[in-house]
Amino acid sequence: MALLDEATRHSTVADHTVRGALSALPSQPIWPSRQRPAALIIESGFVSVPELAAQLYPWLPVRWLARFKYPSGEYLNAVSAPVLIIHSRDDEIIPFAQGRSLFVHAREPKGIP
Numbered sequence: 001m002a003l004l005d006e007a008t009r010h011s012t013v014a015d016h017t018v019r020g021a022l023s024a025l026p027s028q029p030i031w032p033s034r035q036r037p038a039a040l041i042i043e044s045g046f047v048s049v050p051e052l053a054a055q056l057y058p059w060l061p062v063r064w065l066a067r068f069k070y071p072s073g074e075y076l077n078a079v080s081a082p083v084l085i086i087h088s089r090d091d092e093i094i095p096f097a098q099g100r101s102l103f104v105h106a107r108e109p110k111g112i113p
Helices: 002-009 017-023 049-056 072-078 096-105
Strands: 012-016 039-043 083-086
Touching: 049 096, 072 096, 083 096
Parallel strands: 012 039, 039 083
Antiparallel strands: none
């Protein structure tokens, strides 16, 4: 058990796009504290499904229609591990502004290289 505790203490969770929203879940109560990762990497993530949909389809009432929320921004605010947010300005699916918004939701200390 000590070996498992040591391995999870130094583990990193990394994910991309939609699953990136779920990667922030280790901060939630469903994960025992000994299984929380040492770091979190989100690539091409988004703040929430309604926010993303509203940005992509501003003429539709997508905030009302979104069945799943996946509030990554809220999840990120609760993450105590170091977070790396990676997002390309040239992303054709998730707008760069979504990555910037995730950065705003992340805890301090933070910076942009």
